[in-house]
Amino acid sequence: MDVPFELVRIVIAILALAAFVGVNAVILVWVERKAAGFIQRRPGPYEVGPQGLLQTVADAAKLVGKQLFTPAGADPVLFWLAPLLAFLPIFVLLLPMPFGPTATGMEVNLGLLLILAFAGLNVLSLCLAGWGSNNKWSLLGAARAVSQAVAYEIPLLLSVLAIAFMSGGMDLSAIVREQGGWPWQWNLVLQPVAFIIYFVAAIAETNRAPFDLPEAESELTAGFHTEYSGMGFGLFFLAEYAEMIVVCGVAAALFLGGWRGPFGTDGWWWFLAKLYALLLSMIWFRWTYPRIRFDQLLVLNWKWLMPLAMINLLVTAFIMKL
Amino acid sequence: MSAPTSITEKITRLWSLIVGLKVTGKYFTKPQVTLHYPRKTLDDENLLTYRGHIELVGLPKKPGTPKCISCGMCQAVCPSNCITLTKRKPPKPTEAEKKAMEEAEARGEKVKKPSAPKDPASFNLDYTLCSLCGCCVENCPVESIRFSNDIYLAGTDPNAFRYDLLQRLKEQAAAKPGAQKAQAASGGETGEGEA
Amino acid sequence: MSVQREICDVNPFPEHVAGDFYSNYFEKGQAENTLIINMGPQHPSTHGVLRVLVEVDGEYILRAEPVLGYLHRMHEKIAELKTYYQYMPNMGRVDYLHAMAWNWAYAGAVERLAGIEVPERAEYLRVIASELNRISSHLLWWGAYLLDLGAFTPIMYAFDDRERILDILQRPSGSRLTYSYFRLGGVAADFDDIALAKIREFIPHLRGRLPMYKDLVTDNVILRGRVEEIGVLPLEMCRRYGATGPVVRGSGLAYDVRRAEPYSIYDRFEYEIPTDTECDAMARYSVRLAEIEQSLRIVEQAVAALPEGDFLSKGAPKPRWKPPKGESYFAVEGARGKIGIYLVSDGSNSPYRLKLRAPGFSNLSLFSEASKGTLLADAVSILGSLDLVIPEIDR
Ligand code: SF4
Ligand code: SF4
Numbered sequence: 060m061d062v063p064f065e066l067v068r069i070v071i072a073i074l075a076l077a078a079f080v081g082v083n084a085v086i087l088v089w090v091e092r093k094a095a096g097f098i099q100r101r102p103g104p105y106e107v108g109p110q111g112l113l114q115t116v117a118d119a120a121k122l123v124g125k126q127l128f129t130p131a132g133a134d135p136v137l138f139w140l141a142p143l144l145a146f147l148p149i150f151v152l153l154l155p156m157p158f159g160p161t162a163t164g165m166e167v168n169l170g171l172l173l174i175l176a177f178a179g180l181n182v183l184s185l186c187l188a189g190w191g192s193n194n195k196w197s198l199l200g201a202a203r204a205v206s207q208a209v210a211y212e213i214p215l216l217l218s219v220l221a222i223a224f225m226s227g228g229m230d231l232s233a234i235v236r237e238q239g240g241w242p243w244q245w246n247l248v249l250q251p252v253a254f255i256i257y258f259v260a261a262i263a264e265t266n267r268a269p270f271d272l273p274e275a276e277s278e279l280t281a282g283f284h285t286e287y288s289g290m291g292f293g294l295f296f297l298a299e300y301a302e303m304i305v306v307c308g309v310a311a312a313l314f315l316g317g318w319r320g321p322f323g324t325d326g327w328w329w330f331l332a333k334l335y336a337l338l339l340s341m342i343w344f345r346w347t348y349p350r351i352r353f354d355q356l357l358v359l360n361w362k363w364l365m366p367l368a369m370i371n372l373l374v375t376a377f378i379m380k381l
Numbered sequence: 382m383s384a385p386t387s388i389t390e391k392i393t394r395l396w397s398l399i400v401g402l403k404v405t406g407k408y409f410t411k412p413q414v415t416l417h418y419p420r421k422t423l424d425d426e427n428l429l430t431y432r433g434h435i436e437l438v439g440l441p442k443k444p445g446t447p448k449c450i451s452c453g454m455c456q457a458v459c460p461s462n463c464i465t466l467t468k469r470k471p472p473k474p475t476e477a478e479k480k481a482m483e484e485a486e487a488r489g490e491k492v493k494k495p496s497a498p499k500d501p502a503s504f505n506l507d508y509t510l511c512s513l514c515g516c517c518v519e520n521c522p523v524e525s526i527r528f529s530n531d532i533y534l535a536g537t538d539p540n541a542f543r544y545d546l547l548q549r550l551k552e553q554a555a556a557k558p559g560a561q562k563a564q565a566a567s568g569g570e571t572g573e574g575e576a
Numbered sequence: 577m578s579v580q581r582e583i584c585d586v587n588p589f590p591e592h593v594a595g596d597f598y599s600n601y602f603e604k605g606q607a608e609n610t611l612i613i614n615m616g617p618q619h620p621s622t623h624g625v626l627r628v629l630v631e632v633d634g635e636y637i638l639r640a641e642p643v644l645g646y647l648h649r650m651h652e653k654i655a656e657l658k659t660y661y662q663y664m665p666n667m668g669r670v671d672y673l674h675a676m677a678w679n680w681a682y683a684g685a686v687e688r689l690a691g692i693e694v695p696e697r698a699e700y701l702r703v704i705a706s707e708l709n710r711i712s713s714h715l716l717w718w719g720a721y722l723l724d725l726g727a728f729t730p731i732m733y734a735f736d737d738r739e740r741i742l743d744i745l746q747r748p749s750g751s752r753l754t755y756s757y758f759r760l761g762g763v764a765a766d767f768d769d770i771a772l773a774k775i776r777e778f779i780p781h782l783r784g785r786l787p788m789y790k791d792l793v794t795d796n797v798i799l800r801g802r803v804e805e806i807g808v809l810p811l812e813m814c815r816r817y818g819a820t821g822p823v824v825r826g827s828g829l830a831y832d833v834r835r836a837e838p839y840s841i842y843d844r845f846e847y848e849i850p851t852d853t854e855c856d857a858m859a860r861y862s863v864r865l866a867e868i869e870q871s872l873r874i875v876e877q878a879v880a881a882l883p884e885g886d887f888l889s890k891g892a893p894k895p896r897w898k899p900p901k902g903e904s905y906f907a908v909e910g911a912r913g914k915i916g917i918y919l920v921s922d923g924s925n926s927p928y929r930l931k932l933r934a935p936g937f938s939n940l941s942l943f944s945e946a947s948k949g950t951l952l953a954d955a956v957s958i959l960g961s962l963d964l965v966i967p968e969i970d971r
Contacts, residue, residue, distance in 0.1 A: 350726025
């Protein structure tokens with residue numbers, strides 16, 4: 060039997076990515092809790108494992124052990140479809156991610172498009188979760204999630220497009236290769252506005268504070284995942300962190316030169332370092348700012364980010380044409 | 382959000398976000414202010430002023446016996462009815478004594494009946510009801526009650542907080558006779574006496 | 577199911593099977609295409625067990641109605657069953673964040689009724705304890721309010737400072753939250769030298785921290801967006817509902833019981849009454865932060881001028897003490913507003929009637945009107961800016 064090489068590669072890549080996502084989510088949750096602890100001048104997780112490193116694993120084990128509870132009046136199919144739908148697309152999102160010069164799950168020349176397209180699925184899952192749980196708070200959360208995600212997709216796309224215009228393609232690996240190893244050779248220098256817009260929109264897309272409105276704890280109890288127990292909640296949780304990795308990974312590749320490093324030290328280590336630097340700043344934002352209000356969120360998007368991204372794109376196109 | 386009017390105002394507004402990051406960033410690197418209980422605990426200076434549940438104070442000479450004279454004041458004054466104490470019954474005279482007493486009475490002499498020992502037969506505290514108000518401590522005529530500083534209390538059963546204070550006093554006296562004596566000597570009216 | 581049917585039988589609104597009296601009553605006014613949501617009694621931002629019924633159109637609030645009573649503990653009735661002496665611990669539990677003020681209100685009412693003299697030193701100790709407690713209450717409010725607005729870190733910083741106050745107040749009073757430190761005719765214990773030294777150390781410490789609060793939170797543009805022009809309470813509205821404390825001062829009226837009906841020795845200290853005419857949540861916010869500074873000033877002066885002497889009057893009431901017949905009213909300025917206690921005595925050893933005026937109750941009654949037409953997130957912000965302590969409201 061003749062198995063196409065490409066298929067084998069994808070299967071291996073998905074397995075590797077599953078491990079990558081699992082390990083990184085665990086580390087990331089720990090990093091977040093530790094960082095939050097240090098910012099608030101307390102130790103953070105401490106008991107399980109050295110410096111509490113295994114705390115997330117213990118929490119995951121606890122979540123797995125919990126009863127999966129379907130609330131009365133909920134639509135069981137939609138209700139349980141939602142967490143799966145939130146989690147599974149993550150692997151596809153990571154496939155075209157250029158971790159290193161050769162370490163890419165699948166080199167597609169439309170990699171960027173693939174990521175952006177599948178990232179949209181997340182909205183559907185939040186929507187189903189909110190609708191399926193037959194809870195008014197969840198419903199409000201879902202409504203927020205949808206309008207927020209749809210709105211912020213646009214500046215996100217526009218800022219990414221500006222980069223695509225410059226490199227003339229949507230292949231992430233190619234975009235990385237075009238940038239140099241030194242910070243002044245990064246796209247960040249050429250496209251600072253696009254970077255800021257991308258990052259703000261990415262925080263909003265992943266529902267992170269200060270844009271965590273769909274799950275605004277003090278307003279909507281827990282928003283769309285109010286009714287989820289056990290691993291149902293766990294999958295949403297995992298998906299949130301995995302998505303953070305994706306958006307920050309894309310940002311690192313597009314703006315920060317991906318795996319390129321100075322003195323020819325190219326390699327996945329640079330990618331990971333840049334990725335975690337971005338993740339840390341996301342965590343930093345979360346533990347510093349209060350939550351924005353919903354109408355302000357949309358105002359920020361439609362009145363500021365959108366026009367700015369638009370202008371930025373036009374200017375880029377104009378300069379590229381010259 | 383009121384629309385920012387001028388460019389400078391917009392910039393100061395955005396700058397405020399950076400200032401916030403600076404503050405949290407600064408504290409990120411500062412040492413922690415929490416104590417890692419149970420590996421570390423607070424120093425005594427902070428613990429000894431804490432008023433936990435009440436306990437009995439022993440006699441300076443006999444630390445296992447409370448100073449209490451069973452007057453019942455604490456029981457009556459407690460707003461939450463958490464103290465139950467019973468007095469001792471007078472000891473039953475033996476046959477010979479009884480006889481002697483009867484004879485004496487018949488002779489028309491004044492008889493001194495044996496009085497009950499002053500210390501209580503039982504002294505129970507239901508800490509689940511106590512409001513730690515201090516009424517009992519302040520009103521004990523012989524200063525036989527004081528606040529303990531048992532700060533690390535935890536239990537899964539309400540019965541764990543129904544104390545037999547006499548028992549507790551005996552145990553304390555047995556555990557550290559020297560310390561108990563010192564405490565009894567310095568034990569003032571309220572818990573701060575020990576601080 | 578059978579239980580539900582039974583409820584239905586006595587239900588004045590038989591068309592609804594589920595829900596209690598309040599929700600059924602509230603539902604009667606429901607407009608078309610709206611959603612009625614139960615906010616609380618278990619909700620992260622109603623701080624305890626306040627329940628608010630809201631009718632929302634999208635996220636806009638059409639009507640809101642607070643439902644009280646989930647923490648009703650019959651403090652007024654208990655007073656009729658306890659002696660004057662025994663009732664004091666209850667006062668620490670009415671408003672657990674500013675317990676000292678309630679202590680004071682009760683002690684003051686009884687002292688006024690019976691004409692008990694309070695020693696000079698005790699008055700100073702009362703002022704110090706009460707003002708420190710006010711600061712700790714404001715600090716907790718500050719942190720909790722920001723938690724409502726989605727910022728997680730400030731409450732930890734506020735607690736860091738608040739802990740120091742609790743350490744100080746623990747020395748004389750023995751407790752950290754529900755103080756029953758006051759006694760009829762004085763206070764329970766003296767501040768020792770360590771406590772006073774700690775206070776002297778604490779005042780500059782907190783003064784040094786306040787700029788950080790400003791940088792991290794007050795100036796933050798996101799916070800400004802959440803509090804400015806939100807929950808505008810015109811003075812006329814505050815008057816109508818009897819709002820007091822920082823709420824009414826945030827609406828521009830410098831009404832403070834410490835000045836308006838001076839009690840104890842407050843006339844000896846120099847301090848300002850911060851006000852703000854903006855009437856919005858930001859105004860209440862800045863009034864409270866300014867009050868922290870003013871309270872620090874008062875504590876500083878009181879510690880400096882602390883006279884020697886007794887902390888409890890020689891003729892302080894005993895447990896079975898009986899006051900003369902009569903009635904009295906005593907008001908103090910609590911962290912949330914005017915705390916008033918009206919006391920009627922029939923000459924026996926327990927009060928004939930005791931009425932507690934809780935400032936939070938009047939302040940909360942504003943909410944229904946103030947939240948109309950706002951967003952759900954704004955309602956949370958308004959609720960927070962009123963600084964509610966539910967046990968005080970329910971009493
Ligand atoms: S502290 Fe108060 S409530 Fe506790 S036992 Fe003593 S009198 Fe009763
Ligand atoms: S402890 Fe004190 S108040 Fe209570 S019965 Fe004994 S002597 Fe009386």
